[in-house]
Amino acid sequence: MEQSNSVQIDRSRQSTLAEALRQVMPAHCVLAQEEDTRPYECDGLAAYRQLPMVVCLPESETQIIAVMEICRRLQIPIVPRGAGTGLSGGAMPIADGLVLSTAKLNKIIRVDAYARTAVVQPGVRNLAISDAAAGLGLYYAPDPSSQIACTIGGNVAENSGGVHCLKYGLTVHNVLRARVVTMEGEVIELGGDALDAPGLDLLAVLIGSEGMLGVVTEVTVRLIPKPQLARVIMASFDDVVKGGNAVANVIAAGIIPAGLEMMDKTSSRMVEPFVHAGYDVDAEAILLCESDGTAEEVAEEIARMSAVLEQAGATAIAVSQTEAERLRFWSGRKNAFPAAGRISPDYYCMDGTIPRKRLAEVLIGITKMEEKYGLRCANVFHAGDGNLHPLILFDANQEGEFHRAEAFGAEILELCVAVGGTITGEHGVGIEKINSMCVQFSREEMNAFWDVKKAFDPFMLLNPDKAIPTLHRCAEYGRMHVSKGRLAFPELPRF
Structure with a gap:
């Protein structure tokens, strides 16, 4: 399904750049042969590809400063890259440019149990932070579906979220400080260890800037105590409109769940054979509503949410009774994207955000678009904060289907804007949007x-x-x- 218009690489320019880089970092950190650079030709948006001219993997901040000086002198564009799990083409290379991977800066510098913070390099995996803090009863809250692989540097670039961002916030709400190298080679620190920092809040400008403002070399993140208990409700609905309205009703009742996700029947049916999560595959929509806290808090909130869901028209309600069952309920949602491969040769994952009260309206609109474009769409939503992830299913081997999928996705985003939302929630703009x-x-x-x-x-x-x-x-x-x-x-x- 490659859609790139691959541009030829200037070999003389490539040689000059590679040689200059080898003067400031070990030779094994500079990749210029096609067989070495090919793995970097795209990120998670694999439909668009471009072979990079050179890839470098610096091992220190000092080396990154040197790389910036070289590229500034030679006028070489730089594409910063984390783990490459992004879904908007933000890390797609430029033919005459350098891919700067922060993968080798992967040290957890310290975990502070008293301040409840962790200082990490950008190449540290999201889940590794929680693993390192687990012995202290702490964890890092933002949990994108790719958390086993994605890195904190990439999370900062895209302002990543996850299923628990409704209660605990996005990356921007959980990062206290970032150390950054600018294109001029200057090292700056944004934010600080305190709750507030003097001057303009440039940290919030950096987070979500998609590598366009600087290269992050160190991040201080906020850790929170692991809750004593967590339980999740799986509520079934015989109509997606009822499910969408139920989301708004939960929030309107003054309840902020730890997670509030929605999946339609197409999503549930493609996921269930893949992970055996225990989903109701006959329901038109299911909601996953999680509560965490003390045993007493969880019991009360589960009862309140169940009452709201029943009043909203839920046809069945199941509550996890063990931690294993809770994780199994979430495993289906976390594996929705890879499960799409079971029912379709290709899928195009969209990302937009809308007001919660317009969720049912947008679902109806997407259904009409399925008929218009002749393509199926599996809907998976961070419903609590209105972040949609429609998966448009298509076959790139069928002429014209990819372009129809692109047009379908663009119309979904226009609908998001029309109802008062925005074209992205956590995947970024990149080249896709x-x-x-x-x-x-x-x-x-x-x-x-x-x-x-x-x-x-x-x-x-x-x-x-x-x-x-x-x-x-x-x-x-x-x-x-x-x-x-x-x-x-x-x-x-x-x-």
Whole structure:
């Protein structure tokens, strides 16, 4: 399903860069042969690929500073990369650029039980932080589905979330400090160990910036105590609209579950044979609602949520009785993406966010789009915070299906914007949603984004052509895709 227009690599430029890099780091940390660079040609959005010119894997902050100086001098674009699990093409290489992987910076520097923090390098895996803190009764709350593989540096770049972000927040709510190397080679520290830091909150600007502002070399994360008990409700509904309304009802009742997820019948049926989670495969939709805390708190909240779900029309309610059963309920949700391969040769995972009260409306809209594009869609949602992950199922071997899937995904994002939401929740913009940025943001807002980018990276070398579209690109997209009869930027010249 490769859709790249692969650009030829300038071999002379490649040789110059590789040789310069070998002067500042061990030779085994510089990859220039095709067989070595091929694994870096894409991230989790494998439909778009480009062979990188050179890949480097620095082993220290000092080496990263040297890399920045070399690329600045040679005017080489840099694409920072974590574990490559991102789903928006944010780590896709540039033909005349360098992929800078932080995989070798993978040390947990310290875990502080009193401050409840961990200081880690960017290549540390998300789950490894919780493993290191487990003996102290602490853990790191953000838990994206890829947490066994994704790294904290990538989480910072994308502002990753997970099934428990409703109660415990996204990456931006759980990172206290970041040490960053700018394109000018300057080392800056954003945030701090205290609850607040003086000056502008540039840490929040960095988190979610998709590697466009600097290269993270160290992160301080907040740890929280492991709850004494956690139990999860699996509620079945005979109608997806009832399930969507139930989500809003739970929050409206003043309950903030530890996790609140929704899966439609297509998702449940593709997952159940894969992990045997115990899902109700006859239900049109299921909700997974988790409560954690003391035994008394959990018992009370489970009872309150059950009452709300029953009133919302749940046809069946099952509550986990053991920790093993709780983990089994969650295993299906965590494995939804790989399970899609059981029923479809390919899938296209979208990511948008909407107000919770519009969830049922958007589900109905997606159903109509299935008919319009002739493709199935399995819906998996971080329902509690309105973060949608529709999985558009297609076969890349069938001519035109991938392009129909792209158009289907773009229309879902437009619907998200139309109901008051946004085009991404946690996957980022990358290259996947760059045209959709033109739908959501005005010319003035786009100019403000570019001003922030230029303030951090005046050379415009960090992850260029990602996340923020040019106004000319928006004008071009507006001609191809007219929204409500009006071009996005009609005053710009037409090519």
